[in-house]
Amino acid sequence: MLLAAGASVRGPAHAESxxxxxxxxxxxxxxxxxxxxxSDGLGSRPLSHLGSxxxxxxxxxxxxxxxxWDDPKALIGDLYRDWLQALPLAPSRAAxxxxxxxxxxxxxxxxxxxxxxxxxYRAGGKFGILAPAREGFSNQTEALGISxxxxxxxxxxxRLSAPGDAVALMSDGVADDLDPRRTDEFLHMLRRACATRxxxxxxGWLQRQLEAWPTPGHADDKTIAVIYRR
Amino acid sequence: MGFAKYAEDDKSRYHAATVIxxxxxxxxxxxxxxxxxxxxxxxSAMQQPAANNRMKEFTVAKPRPLPVIVLADASGSMSENGxxxxxxxxLSDMVRAFASETRVRAEIQxxxxxxxxxxxxxxxxxxxxxxxxxxxxxxxxxxxxxGQALALATDLLEDHERIPxxxxxxxxxxxxxxxxxxxxxxxxxxxxxxxxxxxxxxMAMAIGDDANEQVLARFANDREAPLFRAHQARxxxxxxxxxxxxxxxxxxxxxxxxTAKLVLGAPxxxxxxxxxx
Numbered sequence: 128m129l130l131a132a133g134a135s136v137r138g139p140a141h142a143e144s145x146x147x148x149x150x151x152x153x154x155x156x157x158x159x160x161x162x163x164x165x166s167d168g169l170g171s172r173p174l175s176h177l178g179s180x181x182x183x184x185x186x187x188x189x190x191x192x193x194x195x196w197d198d199p200k201a202l203i204g205d206l207y208r209d210w211l212q213a214l215p216l217a218p219s220r221a222a223x224x225x226x227x228x229x230x231x232x233x234x235x236x237x238x239x240x241x242x243x244x245x246x247x248y249r250a251g252g253k254f255g256i257l258a259p260a261r262e263g264f265s266n267q268t269e270a271l272g273i274s275x276x277x278x279x280x281x282x283x284x285x286r287l288s289a290p291g292d293a294v295a296l297m298s299d300g301v302a303d304d305l306d307p308r309r310t311d312e313f314l315h316m317l318r319r320a321c322a323t324r325x326x327x328x329x330x331g332w333l334q335r336q337l338e339a340w341p342t343p344g345h346a347d348d349k350t351i352a353v354i355y356r357r
Numbered sequence: 358m359g360f361a362k363y364a365e366d367d368k369s370r371y372h373a374a375t376v377i378x379x380x381x382x383x384x385x386x387x388x389x390x391x392x393x394x395x396x397x398x399x400x401s402a403m404q405q406p407a408a409n410n411r412m413k414e415f416t417v418a419k420p421r422p423l424p425v426i427v428l429a430d431a432s433g434s435m436s437e438n439g440x441x442x443x444x445x446x447x448l449s450d451m452v453r454a455f456a457s458e459t460r461v462r463a464e465i466q467x468x469x470x471x472x473x474x475x476x477x478x479x480x481x482x483x484x485x486x487x488x489x490x491x492x493x494x495x496x497x498x499x500x501x502x503x504g505q506a507l508a509l510a511t512d513l514l515e516d517h518e519r520i521p522x523x524x525x526x527x528x529x530x531x532x533x534x535x536x537x538x539x540x541x542x543x544x545x546x547x548x549x550x551x552x553x554x555x556x557x558x559x560m561a562m563a564i565g566d567d568a569n570e571q572v573l574a575r576f577a578n579d580r581e582a583p584l585f586r587a588h589q590a591r592x593x594x595x596x597x598x599x600x601x602x603x604x605x606x607x608x609x610x611x612x613x614x615x616t617a618k619l620v621l622g623a624p625x626x627x628x629x630x631x632x633x634x
Contacts, residue, residue: 265522265524304417306417343419344463
């Protein structure tokens, strides 16, 4: 059975300045499958929180239950167009990253990422990270509203078939502070912690973990979504 | 209620009951061994950090670094009119000021590349400012191999081990009083075209009238900090004080990636430093 949990918290920097959480999280059941989206509004853009929320809504609208995903390029194109049309302002003012995962009940999974953050997975018992590590420095990223090139996206098809398989979507507030040598174990711990709790308790647990983030001087908003096979 | 939800709730109830039972058991055992029972409030307070610590073993225990790399001219001409002494003092003051910063959002790291004589050297490797006890005085002698210094800076900025990708945008500060004596243009072009190093914020200070302002102006890329011209020793201090304040303000900013305007303070009224270049 595929289950999902997620949480998003405002970072200390935004709490201090009185700004809202610029990250957005979307989690939906999908005919016994699961849909998850994590979007991070760019701090330098004043209305990026609207962009990140709309990115999650656009994903839900475009990835209907019966949508074929043999052509991910067309699907992502539809998603991007929906985001552009639904935004009530200039896209560059609402620029945001997007990580998404759509899992069918049989474990057939489509994952995609544009910009910062991390999409880590264990599929068929094998661990992987979707996109290569960031080339530049913190907060320099591709995003919806900035990049319109298909080559900026990282897309893959996975199969969550084995017990213990999981996909975790993390905004850069979480991903940047993770020890890169222990990402595999982190995903394992995350899956186990969520699998031993009810959905509501797993969400509460994730929320508390993000609120008590241990890295000194952390500032960013933080969002995690996990889809896992129990 | 769907079956999945029912199953989850059932599991949750069972799991919660088991956890509570074990917790009570542990509490009673601890109470028996110490001869008293811990109050429930105390016990739950003790469990709180453990619950919060699950992420600790998987996360980096250091704040994000904010690297500041100074490229300092150590050629023979810097030994005239007290320029190198003023630079040494200003650098020491800057490091001391950085070390006393509270590191709210970032840990300032300082690196010093000197170029004088035959080659450029990594005089101080990139180190957290609060770990630097003191900076040895830079000796000034020989030619001005700026190209080598730029190449060294590019190598440093491109190194993911020394400057991880979680670091805030680094600051490069170039200080020079003369004409480069090596082939500096390809090195600057390499810096400008590199994937990573090109993203650093670059500031420059020309010392005296003999400095090649064209080179320095081309190096500087920060609109908030146009090329600064130092005509007296006190100007070197003013420039580094402004750099210190600009960088320090980023460490407590809600957006440490945003460069702050370089605000130059009034010249200090100090006769001992009143040397014209």
